[in-house]
Amino acid sequence: MRGWAKALGAVVRDVPLREELGWLPDPADIRAAISPRTKVITLCTPNNPTGRVVPADLLGEIVAIARANGIWLHTDEVYKGAEYGTVEPPSSVDLYEKAIVTNGLSKAMAMPGLRIGWLVGPAAEIYASWQRKDYTSITTGAVSELVASMVLQPARRKAILDRSRDLLSRNVDMMVRWVRANEGLVSLAPPQAGGMAFMRYHLPINSTELAHRVKDEQGVLVAPGDVYGMDGYFRVGIGAPAHVLEDGLERVQLFLRGLARSAA
CATH class of the missing domain: 3.90.1150.10 (Aspartate Aminotransferase, domain 1)
Incomplete structure (x- = not known):
């Protein structure tokens, strides 16, 4: 995400993950990084490389910061569902009307060969993203889509x-x-x-x-x-x-x- 944003000309302000806080961001650092030009907060949870999960209360605080400033919240949730030391927290799209989630089958679901991922968020923004994908790469493979639809059925997803x-x-x-x-x-x-x-x-x-x-x-x-x-x-x-x-x-x-x- 950071590389793409910089390639598009965005100014990226890094917020550190603090080891003394269990590799979590400090909300005060997030607030300090926001300016009148800030468009989006982005975070990866469960996190790569630390493997730490943003707990529900902290995620709620980050949502409140985004809402108070009228900015988007993007969360990379590709490891969501692979929690083994804590309860799976809610997704940001369950908490905030201006949240967009990226996810896929390559990590927690252990199926990188299918090359299937997705976005979840407000309908208008997802449709605009869909149009851009159609222009660049049209679609994923039909076999991959068929297998993905099978493995994402609730019982099979749970087993995996x-x-x-x-x-x-x-x-x-x-x-x-x-x-x-x-x-x-x-x-x-x-x-x-x-x-x-x-x-x-x-x-x-x-x-x-x-x-x-x-x-x-x-x-x-x-x-x-x-x-x-x-x-x-x-x-x-x-x-x-x-x-x-x-x-x-x-x-x-x-x-x-x-x-x-x-x-x-």
Whole structure:
């Protein structure tokens, strides 16, 4: 969203997610970022990369800020439904008449190959978006649309999300145990949803350099925190089968412990 907005010539004002608040935004920061020219607030919940969920009371406060300023609220909810440590909160479209939601089948529903996503919001704005899509790409594949209509039936959707939540919750437990075993090297605010964990490391190395070295030396891919503007962290995917995640964590552990010894 940030890249698209800048490409369209919009001025983007970043509001930090605060680790001391559980990787949530401070409403005071949101208010301070708003100017008379502000058109939209956008947020990702459940969040990528932190895996944290904006709770209902905070979402309601953000809605109140948007309504008081007469601006739009966009929420990326592609991980919604994959909450495993908290109750699924309401969608912003259930709370605000000027909310627009983007969602799809690629994350919580674990079907990226279908390439199906959608918008939810006021009818006039959705129709205008539909017209723009018709002009650029017309439609998605008919087979993908058929499969999507099947998997989004309530019973099938529940079965898929139950599987995702079960796999992810077990992998989070593994990740927490791994962090405890490597106390002093890494720390983690455990994710509440989605297929990622955002980990702080306590070693004197840039996160992009760390990511490249872990790849080259151990054959494991992690995402460096500095691509999110937060050096000193790396993101780990936790959506793989447990044995794959376990092997990857063992390799990352070997790298981190070796780096710690060389830095001592």
